[in-house]
Amino acid sequence: MIPVLSVRGLKVSIRTDEGRAEILDDIGLTLERGRILGVVGESGCGKSTLIRSIMGILPRAATVDGGEVWFEGENLLAFSEAELNDGVRSSRIGFIPQDPLLALNPVFKVGTQMLEIMRWHAPPDGLRGAARQRAHVGRLVGLLKRMQVPDPETALERYPHQFSGGQRQRLLIAAALACAPGLVIADEPTTALDVTTQHQILLLLRELVAEFGISLLFVTHDFGVVAELCDDLCVIYAGQTVEAGPVQAILDAPSHPYTRALLACHPDRATTFLGIPGSVPSPLARPPGCLFAPRCGDARALCLAARPPQGQARSGAEVRCVQFT
Amino acid sequence: MSPIFRKLARDLPAMLGLAIVVFVLLIAIFGPLLAPYPEDAAASHLARRLKPPSAAFPFGTDNLGRDIFSRVILGARGALSIALTVVSTAMLIGVPLGLIAGYRGGWLSEGIMRVTDVVLAIPQLILALALAQLMSPSLESAMLALSLTYWPYFTRIVYAETRRLSSSLFVDALRGIGAGSGRIVFLHILPNALSPVIVRATIGLGFTILVAAVLGFLGMGATPPAPDWGLAIAESRTYLPRAWWYATFPGLAILITVMGFNLLGDGLRDIVDPRIRRSR
Amino acid sequence: MTPDPILTLRDVSVRLGGRKGFLQRTVLPVQAVKQVSLDLRSGEILSLVGESGCGKTTLGRTILGLQRESEGEILLEGRRVSGLTPEAARRARSIVQYSHQDAGAALDPWWSIGRTLEEGLRIHGVRNASERRDRVASMLQAVGLDPTSARRYPHEFSGGQLRRLALARILLLQPRVLILDEPTSGLDMSVQATVLNLLLELRETFSLTYLFISHDLSVVERLSDRVAIMYLGRIVELGTANTVFGHPTHPYTRTLLAAAPRLSGRRASGPSLVRGDPPNPRLVLPGCSFFDRCPIGVPACQEAAPKLQPVATGHEVACHRADVEEKQGLAVGQTASIGAKRRA
Numbered sequence: 001m002i003p004v005l006s007v008r009g010l011k012v013s014i015r016t017d018e019g020r021a022e023i024l025d026d027i028g029l030t031l032e033r034g035r036i037l038g039v040v041g042e043s044g045c046g047k048s049t050l051i052r053s054i055m056g057i058l059p060r061a062a063t064v065d066g067g068e069v070w071f072e073g074e075n076l077l078a079f080s081e082a083e084l085n086d087g088v089r090s091s092r093i094g095f096i097p098q099d100p101l102l103a104l105n106p107v108f109k110v111g112t113q114m115l116e117i118m119r120w121h122a123p124p125d126g127l128r129g130a131a132r133q134r135a136h137v138g139r140l141v142g143l144l145k146r147m148q149v150p151d152p153e154t155a156l157e158r159y160p161h162q163f164s165g166g167q168r169q170r171l172l173i174a175a176a177l178a179c180a181p182g183l184v185i186a187d188e189p190t191t192a193l194d195v196t197t198q199h200q201i202l203l204l205l206r207e208l209v210a211e212f213g214i215s216l217l218f219v220t221h222d223f224g225v226v227a228e229l230c231d232d233l234c235v236i237y238a239g240q241t242v243e244a245g246p247v248q249a250i251l252d253a254p255s256h257p258y259t260r261a262l263l264a265c266h267p268d269r270a271t272t273f274l275g276i277p278g279s280v281p282s283p284l285a286r287p288p289g290c291l292f293a294p295r296c297g298d299a300r301a302l303c304l305a306a307r308p309p310q311g312q313a314r315s316g317a318e319v320r321c322v323q324f325t
Numbered sequence: 326m327s328p329i330f331r332k333l334a335r336d337l338p339a340m341l342g343l344a345i346v347v348f349v350l351l352i353a354i355f356g357p358l359l360a361p362y363p364e365d366a367a368a369s370h371l372a373r374r375l376k377p378p379s380a381a382f383p384f385g386t387d388n389l390g391r392d393i394f395s396r397v398i399l400g401a402r403g404a405l406s407i408a409l410t411v412v413s414t415a416m417l418i419g420v421p422l423g424l425i426a427g428y429r430g431g432w433l434s435e436g437i438m439r440v441t442d443v444v445l446a447i448p449q450l451i452l453a454l455a456l457a458q459l460m461s462p463s464l465e466s467a468m469l470a471l472s473l474t475y476w477p478y479f480t481r482i483v484y485a486e487t488r489r490l491s492s493s494l495f496v497d498a499l500r501g502i503g504a505g506s507g508r509i510v511f512l513h514i515l516p517n518a519l520s521p522v523i524v525r526a527t528i529g530l531g532f533t534i535l536v537a538a539v540l541g542f543l544g545m546g547a548t549p550p551a552p553d554w555g556l557a558i559a560e561s562r563t564y565l566p567r568a569w570w571y572a573t574f575p576g577l578a579i580l581i582t583v584m585g586f587n588l589l590g591d592g593l594r595d596i597v598d599p600r601i602r603r604s605r
Numbered sequence: 606m607t608p609d610p611i612l613t614l615r616d617v618s619v620r621l622g623g624r625k626g627f628l629q630r631t632v633l634p635v636q637a638v639k640q641v642s643l644d645l646r647s648g649e650i651l652s653l654v655g656e657s658g659c660g661k662t663t664l665g666r667t668i669l670g671l672q673r674e675s676e677g678e679i680l681l682e683g684r685r686v687s688g689l690t691p692e693a694a695r696r697a698r699s700i701v702q703y704s705h706q707d708a709g710a711a712l713d714p715w716w717s718i719g720r721t722l723e724e725g726l727r728i729h730g731v732r733n734a735s736e737r738r739d740r741v742a743s744m745l746q747a748v749g750l751d752p753t754s755a756r757r758y759p760h761e762f763s764g765g766q767l768r769r770l771a772l773a774r775i776l777l778l779q780p781r782v783l784i785l786d787e788p789t790s791g792l793d794m795s796v797q798a799t800v801l802n803l804l805l806e807l808r809e810t811f812s813l814t815y816l817f818i819s820h821d822l823s824v825v826e827r828l829s830d831r832v833a834i835m836y837l838g839r840i841v842e843l844g845t846a847n848t849v850f851g852h853p854t855h856p857y858t859r860t861l862l863a864a865a866p867r868l869s870g871r872r873a874s875g876p877s878l879v880r881g882d883p884p885n886p887r888l889v890l891p892g893c894s895f896f897d898r899c900p901i902g903v904p905a906c907q908e909a910a911p912k913l914q915p916v917a918t919g920h921e922v923a924c925h926r927a928d929v930e931e932k933q934g935l936a937v938g939q940t941a942s943i944g945a946k947r948r949a
Contacts, residue, residue: 042793043764164882165657194656194883195820199864221793224823224866251868265798267823268868275799498711500671501703502725502778503695516715 002073004183004215005031005054010067012046012053014283021283023049025239025291026067026307029217031183031232036209036216038230038247040223042262044280046239047219051187053077054217055093056084072182090121094176094214096186100168104160111156114140114175121179136178143174147204166197173204177212185217190225202229223266227251235259238280238291245317255313256321257296290321298323339592345585353401360395367550375568385570388560389550393570396552397578403553404582407464407537407546408530411471416526419476423483424518428491428510438484441477449474449536450543457545467546471533482525486518524594531586538579554579609683610644611814612668612701612782617641617677617687618838619660619667635886637663639838640677642913645782645814652817652825652846654861655835658886661818664835665784668816669703670694682781699729702775706787708767712759718770719755725778740777747810748773749803765796769803776811784816789824801828822865826850834858837884837894840913844920854922856899893925901926 012024024046031037041047052058054069056076069076071093079088089095097103105113118136127135137156144152147170149163160168169189176184186205190198206229209216218230226233226247234244235256243256254260261276263269278295281287287294289304296303302322311324334340357363370390378385384393426437453470460466490496491514499509540546541555549556554575561571619638638660645651653661666672668679671691679687686697705711712721722744723737731737742752748769754762762770768788775783788804789797801824807813819825825832825846832849834842834857842855853859881898890896892907899906906925913921916928 042795166882195822195861196656196864197883198866202866222866223794224868227868228866262794263868265794266868267801267821267827270798270827273798273802273805273827275802276795494705494707494710495713497671498703498705499713499724500691500695501669502775503699503728504724505692505728508728513713513716517713 001033003030003070004033004072005029005217006068006070007050007054008068008070010050010053010069011065012049012058012062013065014049014059015061015063016284019284022286023062023239023283024053025286027236027239028067028241029234029244031215031217033215034209034213035231036206036218036229037232037234038226039217039219039234039236040221040226041236042221042280044238044283045236047236048187049239050236051185051217051219054185055089055095056081090117090176090181091123091179092181092183094179094181094184096169096172096176096184096189098188099192100165100172101160103172104168106160108159109156110158110160110163110171111137111140114156114171114178117175118178123179140174140178143177144171146208147171147174149174165193166201169193169197169201170204173201173208177208177214180212181214183215183217185219187219188221189218191220191222198225205229223251223263224268235262238286239283240291240320241318242292242320243313243317245313245315249315250317253313253315255315255317255319255324256292257298258292261295261297336592336595338588339595342585342588342590342592345581346589349401349405349582349585352398353405356399356402360392360398362392362395363399365391365395366399366552369550375564375571377568378570384574385568387557387571388564388568393557393574396557397554397574399552400554400557400575400578401582403464403547403551404534404537404579405530407468407471408533410468411475411533411537412526412529414468414472415475415529416479416522418472419479420483420515420522422476423480424487424510424515426480427484427487428506428514437480441480441484444474445477445481447474450539453540453545454543462545462548464547464551467537467540470540471536475529475533478525478529479522482521483518486521487514490514490517521594524590527586527593528590531583531590534579534586535583609647611647611682612643612645612816613678613680614641614643614668615678615680617664617667617674617679619663619672620675621663633887636838636889637886638667638674639910641838641840643833643840643843645816647781647814648808648812649830650808650815650817650828651831651833652819652829653833653835654819654822654825656820656861656883658837658883659835660838660886661835662786665703665786665816665818668698669701669784670698671703699778700781701784702778702780702782703784704768704771704775704786704788706790708771708788709759709762709764711771712767712774714759716758717755718757718759718762721759722755722770722774722777725774729778741773744773744777747776748807749799763796764792765800768792768800772803772807776807779811780813782814782816784818786818787820788817789819789821797824804828822850822862823867834861837886839894839910839923841895841923842921843913844917848917848920852917852920854916854920854927855924856901857895860898901929 007027007029010024010027011022013020013022027046027050029037029039039047039050049058053064054076056079064077076084076088104110115133115136118140122136125132125135140156141152144155149155149167149170163171190201193201202225205216208214220226230247232245233247233250235242235258237258243250243254243259250259251263254263265275276295281291289306290308293299293303308320308322309325311319311321313319313324352359368391372390373386374388374390376382376386382392382394384397387393422437426434449471452474453467456466456470496509496513499513537546538555541553542559544559547553547556557575558572561568564571617638618636618640620634621637622632622634641664653664655661663672667674670689673691673694674687677687678685681698681701686694689697719741722741726737726740741755745752745754750766750769759767789800792800804815808815817825817829829846831844832846833840834849834855836857842849842853842858849858850862853862880900884894892909893902893911896902896906903926911923911925913923914927916922
């Protein structure tokens, strides 16, 4: 069974005032069908650029310098903008953004906005005109009911500001699922929510993945959320995947020095509060060797000389570190 | 400072505007030294009246035989001094009013803003005409009229910025550490509010030159024999279309100067967005 | 350190809005803080925990003085400092300082760091310019920054550095109590760890007391001495961190702990332990404000709002049914993290 999404060797750089910045440097991930993959990294690691590359919405100053993005057997990087817009975004890949308030147009009713998505991207069902619209409305109301949005019948007639933050996020989840995509990408969808609301949304996402048979790519910086929600985990550092594998295996026995250091910072595990010494290498000036070596306690001369290859840890995780090759 | 100039330097129209403004400024300052016939500010030479452009007189001569090239150069000084006087007076009135209205709410604020609305409704030219009647037409009456009708634009901008900044987090933090209102308004809010004011002032300089030219044209501003550009166009009316040079060159001077200020102002507006605003 | 509470709140309530401006619509008042009584002991870290609308930020600003309390008493070092206008309150409570959630936005973007840091000293009467410069330089070092930072501007610093700058600014004013509003929000985990470490060091160095406002339960559990859980303007549970995290009693506390994503996580599954949406602070309900979401609520709960009552030494809960052992449907399971176990 081929994975739903497989990113390999992706390299993306951006032209800036100060030169060419390499944001993604040979990054990769694998999302198996029906599973939830957590993409974890700190700020500046390239998570957002990775998502944008998959969806083809990179800023104009950015270029893809290499690599492939395989989605259900097709290389998305080879698609034109029109092909992506008509055939991929919303219809086959759904997207849940971080801030529901910013993602919804405040002057249009929620129903208008969601129906517009369906009008453009819903798979053909043989109906046309008013009948098609009615079918869409029916589907949306059903989805909203499933999302436990109060008063789903009248919800479509309301404006975004009339919903709470958690309800708005549910609306966006419904919008992402409206056209029955096989893959859903969620970009930190619970960061702006209260703890209890976040909990409900995470449970909901888990249920939806099982019920609708979708695969979920979940970007976050919160390891606790990953522990609760995700099946697999992919840790990003400075535009590279440093460790990837099953969540429980990695959390119980992290292999890559960065993963270990990061987990050691988490308040649930920290004995004392220690950060990670040093700072992330600037994307304008990448060192030749392992990108984490300057900050790594296990670093040897070999590490500074050349990029480490992919290896396998005992936990089953893929690790980009010389200790595991 | 350098990030601002670097960004500005990449904006070609803005650079063009800056070049024009600097050029006009230099002409205004060094006018009498640059004009080939500086005495033509006042003197007349009827023998060579209405001569077309030539080597001796690049812009031709006017109906009193005065070299138009020299008079255009000399006129720059008058144009710029009107513009600077009017805009700075308007700022001196408008900015403090905006600060007061924006920082403390209440009926004082409402009062100031309603007065601002009323004055905004008065057309500049009509007021200038009225004052000209009262005070007899002169450069001074024109400047007064323009100042009195331009300050509301500054008040509005400063009011909006002050209101926004008063509820900003850093002002809250300042109150937290015990800063008094005076310190907050003059040392913190005012510098942050000045950016849109400077943009407005730059464009206002161009606009004022245009209006002053119109007033001069109507005879409500500068009086003969001043080398005022608007006045020159007014005087040229009777001799058109034959003596086309008489109106064309002063007109071009106005056009290029106003355009210069507008381009510069537009360029400044683009760079004064928050991200650049923070890097000094 | 004196054992006497450095700060005492007695039945403090805060009503927001309700002002009727000339020609303006009346804004309905909101009871943001309802009858909060609290002691802050010298040298401790007391955390205020709650979700949006619980009133923790309003309470923090009320203690600071920029928000005026509507009712109740505030005592600082034994002196009564309540009933004052914001300006007078800040003068009377100058040993209390506040660190905003968004550290970068709390700095004037046009001013250099040095000038910003010196400003507090200027306001408080330090006239000698070189003395100000020296104190700023040594404070920058104390928070782990290079003294040359004084020449730079806020936008040139990262989130963690901005947090340090904000702390330096208020520490220069020699406070005794710091109100820290979500000091780790938006920070990467590695940066968060260094900031928390810094806060602990500074507490030692400068003999500080912290009021720590946060919604991050992992951090709160690790850092705090005592914890106060807030819901809709009231404190519903108060006790040491060990007690509140080890034996959560109030149904809301148990709900919150069950919902928080923890690293030792149980997997998100089964029916949601959390019911309903966060409440609307504008709605005033008689009786217990948690009733409509409470799994063990009975009609008697709607009659009167419960008050904080001790259920054990140093552990208070505001619940009519605090004594009920079987909290149905709220099997909290592994809420205690490794850290708490180690401390117990």
